Amino acid sequence: MKDTLENFELAIIAGNADASADLADTIVRQGQATADKIFDHLAAAMEEVGSRYETGEYFIPEMLRSAEAVEKAMTVLEPYLFERRHEQAGIIVMGTVKGDIHNIGKNIIVSALRASGYEVHDLGVNVSTEKFINKVKETSADLLLLSAFTTSTKPALLDIIAALESEGMRGEVKVISGGASHSEDFAREIGVDGFATDVKSTLAICRSLTGA
Amino acid sequence: MAGEIPDRVPVIPVVDGYFAPKIIGRDNDECFLDGICQAEALAASLARFGYDGAIAEMGLGDEPNVLGCPVEVEGNYVPLVVETLIAGREDIGKLKIPADSSAVATGGKLEPVRWLVEAVGAGQVVLGSVRSPFEYAATVRGLFDFMTDFYRDPELVRDLVAACIPATLAVGKALIEAGVDALVIKDSFASSSMISPDHYREFAWPAEVQAIGELGGLAPVVLHICRNSMPILEDMSKTGAAVLEIDSPVDLAAAKAAVGGRVVLKGNIDAAAVIEKGSLEDVEAAVRYAMSAAKAGGGFILSSGDSIPNSAPENNLTALVEAGKKYGKY
Numbered sequence: 220m221k222d223t224l225e226n227f228e229l230a231i232i233a234g235n236a237d238a239s240a241d242l243a244d245t246i247v248r249q250g251q252a253t254a255d256k257i258f259d260h261l262a263a264a265m266e267e268v269g270s271r272y273e274t275g276e277y278f279i280p281e282m283l284r285s286a287e288a289v290e291k292a293m294t295v296l297e298p299y300l301f302e303r304r305h306e307q308a309g310i311i312v313m314g315t316v317k318g319d320i321h322n323i324g325k326n327i328i329v330s331a332l333r334a335s336g337y338e339v340h341d342l343g344v345n346v347s348t349e350k351f352i353n354k355v356k357e358t359s360a361d362l363l364l365l366s367a368f369t370t371s372t373k374p375a376l377l378d379i380i381a382a383l384e385s386e387g388m389r390g391e392v393k394v395i396s397g398g399a400s401h402s403e404d405f406a407r408e409i410g411v412d413g414f415a416t417d418v419k420s421t422l423a424i425c426r427s428l429t430g431a
Numbered sequence: 432m433a434g435e436i437p438d439r440v441p442v443i444p445v446v447d448g449y450f451a452p453k454i455i456g457r458d459n460d461e462c463f464l465d466g467i468c469q470a471e472a473l474a475a476s477l478a479r480f481g482y483d484g485a486i487a488e489m490g491l492g493d494e495p496n497v498l499g500c501p502v503e504v505e506g507n508y509v510p511l512v513v514e515t516l517i518a519g520r521e522d523i524g525k526l527k528i529p530a531d532s533s534a535v536a537t538g539g540k541l542e543p544v545r546w547l548v549e550a551v552g553a554g555q556v557v558l559g560s561v562r563s564p565f566e567y568a569a570t571v572r573g574l575f576d577f578m579t580d581f582y583r584d585p586e587l588v589r590d591l592v593a594a595c596i597p598a599t600l601a602v603g604k605a606l607i608e609a610g611v612d613a614l615v616i617k618d619s620f621a622s623s624s625m626i627s628p629d630h631y632r633e634f635a636w637p638a639e640v641q642a643i644g645e646l647g648g649l650a651p652v653v654l655h656i657c658r659n660s661m662p663i664l665e666d667m668s669k670t671g672a673a674v675l676e677i678d679s680p681v682d683l684a685a686a687k688a689a690v691g692g693r694v695v696l697k698g699n700i701d702a703a704a705v706i707e708k709g710s711l712e713d714v715e716a717a718v719r720y721a722m723s724a725a726k727a728g729g730g731f732i733l734s735s736g737d738s739i740p741n742s743a744p745e746n747n748l749t750a751l752v753e754a755g756k757k758y759g760k761y
Contacts, residue, residue, distance in 0.1 A: 234582065278627045280581040287579065320511045322575045345511060373742070402708075 224252060224260045227292070231264035232271075234284030236291040243295035254303040254336075257296060261289060261334035262422065269331070269418030279323055282418075286330040293333060307338050308431035312354045313364035314342030315398075316375040321368035324398060328364070331418045332425065348375070348382045355383075355392050361429050364421070365411075367398040376401065380409050393428045397421060436729035440722065440759030442752050443484035443558070443697070443734050444706075445676075450739040450748075451476040459741065460504040466543030474550040480745075482752045484556040487544050487611060497562075497570050498598055499527035515573040520587050526571060528598045535605035548610035556613065558653065559606030563618035564638035567595035574620065581630055592638050599638075603646040613651040615676065616642060624658035624680065631663050636670065643671040653697060657737045661685065668694045678736030679704070684724035687731075696725055697732040700751060706735055707743040711750045718754035726759060733759060 221229070223245050230238035246252050268285040271277035311332055315325050322344045329341045340358055342350055355363055363383075367376055376396055383389045395413040396406045397420075406414035413424035425431070451472035452462040462469035473485045496502055500512045516525050529535045548557050562570065568591040569577040580588045603614050620626070621635035643652045654672035656663070659680040667675050668690040675694050677686055679701035686696055698721070700706060705717045718733065725731040733755040739748065 278623075278630070279625050280578045280627075280630060283575070283579045284582045287583075318511070320513070323578065326575060345513070 223249065224256060228260040228264045228267075231261065231285055231288045231292065232267050234281060234288050236284075236288040239288040239292040240295050243292040247295060247299045254300045257300065258308075258334065258336045261292075262331070262336075265289065265331035265334050266419055266422065269422075273417060273419070282327050283323065286327045289330045289334050308336035309338070309361040309425070309429035310358050311337050311339045311362045311364055311425070312342065312351065312358060312360040312392075313339060313366070314346035314351060315344040315366040315368070316372050316379065317345055317347050318375050319367055319369045319372045319398075320344040321366070321398070324368065325366040328366075328397075328418055328421050331422060335422055335425075336431070337425065348378045351379055352382050352386060352388070355388060356386075360392055362425060363392050363394045364425075365394065365396045367396060367401060369399075372398075373401055373405065376411075377409055380411065395421070395424055395428070436761055439756060439761060440726055441483045441732045442755035442759065443486075443556070443732055444482055444700075444748065444751060445486060445702070445735045445738045446473065446476050446480075446482070446748070447486050447488040447560070447738050448472075449741050450743060453741060454479060454745075463504045466540070467546060470543040470547040470550070473547055477551060477555060480748050480752050482755075483554070484558055484612075485547060485551055486615065487547055487557055487559045487606065496527075498567060498595070499525065500571050512570055515571055515576075517572040517576075517591065520584075520590065523591060523594050526594065526598075528594065529601040529605075530597070531601050532604035532608055535601050536608070541605055541609040544606060544609040544611065557611045558613050558615050559603070559609070559611035560615040560617060560655075561599055561602045561606060563616050563621070563635070564592050564595040564599050564642060565621055565635040566618055567598050568592045569620045571595070577620075578626070581626070581634070585633075588634050592634060596638055596641055599642045600645055603642070604649065607646070607650045611650065613653060613673075614646055615653040615655050616646075616672070617655045619655070619657045621663075622656050622658040622660055622678075623662045628662045628666070632666060636663075636666055639667075639670045639672075647671045647673070664690050674732065676734065676736075681736075682724075683721055687725045687727075691725065691728070691730055695730045695732060697734045698725075699736040700734070702735040702737045702739050702743070706747050706751060707740045709747065711746060714747050714750040715754045718751060719758050722758045726761075729761075 223242055227242040230242055268282055272282055315321055329339050332339050340354055393412040395415055396411045397415040403414040415421040415424050448469050452459050454476045455472045462472055477485045497512055500516050501514050503511055503513050516522055551557055621631050646652055651673040653674040653676050654667055655676040657678040660677055661681045664686055674697050677698040679699050681699055683699055700717045705713050
């Protein structure tokens with residue numbers, strides 16, 4: 220028989236937002252689970268969702284459905300997790316770069332990162348270099364995640380890296396880029412610290428760069 | 432496009448408003464706001480590289496808004512829909528859907544298309560590009576909300592797509608009246624790289640069938656679905672489209688074997704990895720492979736799988752056209 224946390228994980232994988240919120244409520248009422256344990260199950264669920272996308276079992280609407288289930292569960296869990304003072308995995312600033320309004324991949328990854336215990340500042344889409352720089356400064360972010368889907372956004376990626384360097388911030392924040400607009404080779408060329416193409420690889424790179 | 436065997440495989444790469452403006456020394460945003468500029472750019476590109484057809488994208492720079500949703504473009508970035516109108520079912524009525532082709536053609540909006548039709552040479556064609564009802568619906572709702580609706584409110588998806596069918600019909604008919612030789616109906620979001628084949632059949636396919644049923648009687652229709660369309664290729668071949676435009680993730684030989692007997696295939700050189708990033712040798716090798724996979728028996732148009740990016744080297748487009756003419760002879 221599966222326990223509440225296992226069922227909670229399955230509800231997220233299935234994208235059942237009502238069940239995930241109900242099970243989150245049960246977890247809170249039982250009061251037994253540690254914050255680490257909850258984040259482990261949330262992250263495992265989103266990794267499984269990412270795997271199913273990779274293998275062609277899930278598509279974007281199914282990933283969005285699971286992301287919505289995480290979001291709904293987090294509204295129930297947040298006060299409980301705060302009381303338990305879960306140690307944060309790191310601070311992340313993320314957005315889709317200027318010239319691009321694709322938000323689906325970004326939003327799914329934001330959910331997965333929050334589910335993994337990161338404090339994520341999501342700046343939205345078509346974000347200017349200045350806005351990225353200011354937010355990194357304001358939050359002392361550990362990681363800057365740049366989503367870029369359309370091929371015309373390469374100059375925006377270059378501009379952000381150049382601005383971090385000219386502001387003397389390049390050594391203080393690790394930069395990860397991702398999206399269909401560019402290859403890993405291009406990412407390496409412009410000097411980012413990591414390149415990710417999906418939920419699983421993003422989580423793995425974030426963990427390795429923050430030691431979380 | 433009738434599927435007969437010509438002297439050689441036609442070469443019609445997807446050169447549109449992302450690539451062509453630089454051929455006349457202009458930025459994309461200048462031509463986005465000026466249809467004649469874009470028409471001149473497309474005609475200049477056609478003349479320079481010598482391929483067989485131009486693509487009048489979205490009515491040639493005449494889409495400052497999509498059914499009422501404002502669009503912005505800056506420099507060589509792609510045009511962006513910066514505000515969506517549909518927060519819920521009650522907003523469907525707010526869409527500015529043209530009632531018929533005359534509503535699309537107001538204010539000289541189709542002059543650039545007519546200009547391009549006049550400008551192309553003998554033996555060359557002009558394809559007019561229009562969004563599918565599904566793509567219109569996704570654009571005006573916002574892709575994130577639209578795809579979330581698949582499970583949250585599938586009835587809204589169906590209603591919104593149905594509401595957008597008249598827009599595809601009106602724009603398509605207007606382009607035909609302006610003289611284009613064929614239509615390209617773009618349904619990029621219906622790709623199996625984005626949605627499941629089941630969702631394609633449920634939400635996108637019925638509207639494709641309806642639109643192509645009506646427009647296909649007026650001009651041949653090319654159905655464009657980019658990235659991976661292999662799982663839905665059979666369905667696409669049953670929409671009534673004369674040509675299926677397929678992208679590089681599709682195995683061209685497998686596509687030819689599956690549907691080549693029923694429809695013309697147009698594709699599928701990788702616009703990014705080969706045309707933008709590859710060497711001249713890469714381009715030639717990709718063209719040779721495409722010919723070996725799909726030329727036999729006719730029914731093939733050599734093309735890029737998707738729009739050629741602004742940053743693609745001009746020499747690679749030259750190589751594509753030269754190799755297409757060299758290896759495409761019957």
